[in-house]
Every structure is written in structure tokens, then in C-alpha cells.
Amino acid sequence: MMSFLLAIEGADGAGKATASALVVEQLRATGRTAEVVSFPRYTETVGGWALGAMLAGTLPRGTSPRAAAVLYALDRMESRDHLLATMAANDVVVFDRYIASNMAYQAAQVAADEADAMMAWIADLETGSFALPRPDLSVYLDTPAAIARGLILKKRKRSYTDDAFDAYEADTGLQDRVRTNYAAMAKAGLLGQWATVSTVSDGASRLPAEIAAEIVALLD
């Protein structure tokens, strides 16, 4: 079975996990098989464990953007069998973050004139060297910074840290640059087709089920 690969992307606290779960629920209600695969897989892979330590700030040394990119790609590479099995068993696989996350976040941590090269290098590493499949559609959940910050505080306790904000979430400048990168990637169609879905209306969060329905409609 050829499954449709849908990537839900966005800054921290954009509402990706919530939307991904509801998209799967709504797809199943229409008779399609669907499952979420969430990256990083903190408790399932060596790369995921190392990323948890990096985000918790407990790694002994700082991690360069390129080294971090390799760890995120490694987490997906280690997940290859799980990914292929999920694809074989489902009409739609919904990624709660995928390769575009690596491109948006690591390009946000290098000089502006190196950002495009960083994105191209990551795309080549993951889809070329590591032979990971490209998404059929990436959806950028566009959530304003102030709202996303509030939603991060509502998140459940994480496996890798007790802190309210991990290292990337605490860096508001990084989050702003990540948003800029996502908007540019969606416009340029990097990695394939994109759609942008706003999660707010009149300055307030939209209902999660309504956001998910807009995403499901994109597949139809």
C-alpha cells in the first residue's frame, strides 16, 4: 500500500501534536487507516535520547547546528523500520514534525547568509544519504509567538526535562527565526508541496477540531 505522508510543522507550542492526533481521529472516522509518527522519538532511539539531553541542557558540551542536525536525522534513520511498517499498514501517516523541522530550526541557528546552504545540506542528508521519504504534503501551523508560549506552558511533563521551557523553547529569538524560516520554506515549496493553516482567529486560538478538519480537507 502506498500511504500518503502528511507532515505537520510549526514552531514550539504551535499545536502540532494536538492537530496530528485529531487529523488521525477524523481520517479514521471516514474509514481511512492513519497513524501519527512523532519526532523526535525521545525514548525509542539513541538519537532521540541524545536530543532529549541536548534540549534539557545536560550534554557536557554545546552542540553545533550541524551536529544537532545529524542527531535529528539519526533519530529518523533509526526509526526507518518503524516508519516503513507504519507506512505499509496505513493509508495516511501523519508526522508530528519531520525533516522540515530540522531545516527550519538548524538554519535559524547559523548566520543569515548560511541559512539556505544549511537547509539544502539537511534535505540532502535526510532524503539523499539517509533515503528517508519526502512528505507528500507539509502543513505549516501558523501560531503567533505569544499564543504558542502560553500553549507550551500547558504541555504535559516531558520525558527529558522538568523545566517549563526546554533550551529551544526558552530562546524567543530562535522561535521568531524559526517562524520566518517556515513561512519562507512554505512559499518556496522546499521538500515538496506546502499549505499554511492559521491556528488563530480574531486573536484567539481556533478549536483544535476545526484546525484538524481544515487539514483533512486539504487531503480530499
Ligand SMILES: Nc1ncnc2c1ncn2[C@@H]1O[C@H](COP(=O)(O)OP(=O)(O)OP(=O)(O)O)[C@@H](O)[C@H]1O
Ligand atoms: N487550538 C488549541 N486551542 C487550545 N489549546 C490548544 C490548541 N492546540 C493545542 N492546545 C494545547 O496546547 C498545548 C500544546 O499543544 P501541542 O502539544 O499540540 O503543541 P506542539 O506544537 O506539539 O508543541 P511542541 O512542538 O512544542 O511539542 C497542549 O496542552 C494542547 O492541549
Ligand SMILES: Cc1cn([C@H]2C[C@H](O)[C@@H](COP(=O)(O)O)O2)c(=O)[nH]c1=O
Ligand atoms: C524533529 C525535529 C525537532 N527539532 C526541534 C524542534 C523542537 O524545539 C525540539 C523538540 O521537538 P518537540 O516537538 O518539542 O518535541 O527539537 C529540530 O530542530 N529538528 C528536528 O528534526
